[in-house]
Amino acid sequence: MISEDVRRYIQGRLRTVEEEHGVRVLFAVESGSRAWGFPSPNSDYDVRFIYAHPREWYLSLDLEERRDVIECEIVDDMDLSGWDIRKALKLFWQSNPSFVEWLHSPIVYRDEVGFADRARALLPDIYDVNKGVHHYWSMADKNYRGYLKAKLVPLKKYFYVLRSLLAIRWLERYRSPAPVEFERLRPLVADDETVDKEITRLLAKKQRSEEKEFVPVMAELNDYIEKELSRLSRYSDKAAPVSRDLSSLNTLFRDCLDSADA
Template structure:
């Protein structure tokens, strides 16, 4: 996928991330199927000191999954943040089980424009399954909860955290996308902004916030912006009355995900 990778990730940082992914494979005896950027750098509004939120999906050797205690085995790999690199991953079985439930994190990972690793087109294959798997209503309620939490928790004071505006606006625009197109929303903020292209006051405030965030630290505070607050409150009120449409996946998702899972498993340890 094309995207803001060249400006968001320097060659030196990318090289370090690739080295850490390879080290994780050796340490845990796994094969990484996909690794992407998942945070503000992928969304398109990083600060100069934003973390690198690297998320990956990995597979153990096939026999690892044929054990009686597989349900009790650890299915995540987590590391402490070091040098602003936040590296965490899910086992492929866990990832695909959550995908079957329209897990918003996984759905966003497979749409990330910043890709570090994609073995055998893992992300592309997952994206082709979205119409069979994704439940639009689940996405709406997830993004509504995210927007409401960030607005009511951070944006009703005179001075507010700059980044929290984006943490409220992005999910609200994602709901607009779901409402209009009934397909998973893209994660790039610029694409979502097109849905409010006709709202001049909101767009002007967003443009000012984007420019400031590009040169500000992560914990920067700004005065509350009335036009944005009014827009957020209006959308929260409107979406609070959202009636589930009952859109269901087209069917066959369990069989397709089972086949996908089996195809991901190596025959022996890397």
């Protein structure tokens, strides 16, 4: 849960972004462990946003050279960064996993002109499940081999790996973007009592541990992870590629510029 005081503070930071950069923030959400549902007591707030300049800003010969991200200094454990609407929708067209997860964050700070609903409505025609599987497999594999093969391992890295593997199971079963919240993914492994029990133990530790806590390696979870990574290394999907027509994204882009000019 995000307290009302924190929400007001974040809204103030977003207004500062608008004033300093001459933009309008269209959409802002919480990303990372707070959105996933397993923050530590000292977890940062990871605020991600989509913004638009006035229309004239885009009618420039040097548009491709102009900066299309805003990154704010981290203050009071608040990490704010955002993408320009044109960059965001181009990445959406490529099934960018970060953008798709932002659309499904359960913690929304701002949503102008129904941006999220309009973007989510386009997912069936744009989102490529195979790209999602590849992204989550790469994330799980990198974090497992980089962090979870020692005697003492970073607690939060188990969640990075497990959440990625369960997201893949969701993609395989439902052929649609996976939920952000870890608890919505957990039922996909409920039939494995050992793994489910170990996840419960991990969650209890995470809720009372600092962000960079280390724990002894958990052999049962490592066995499960290695089996899943091995299975997924042979993943093959013959489904037809998504057409990903740009016309609907162009319409959303223009409507967002109209909103920014209003």
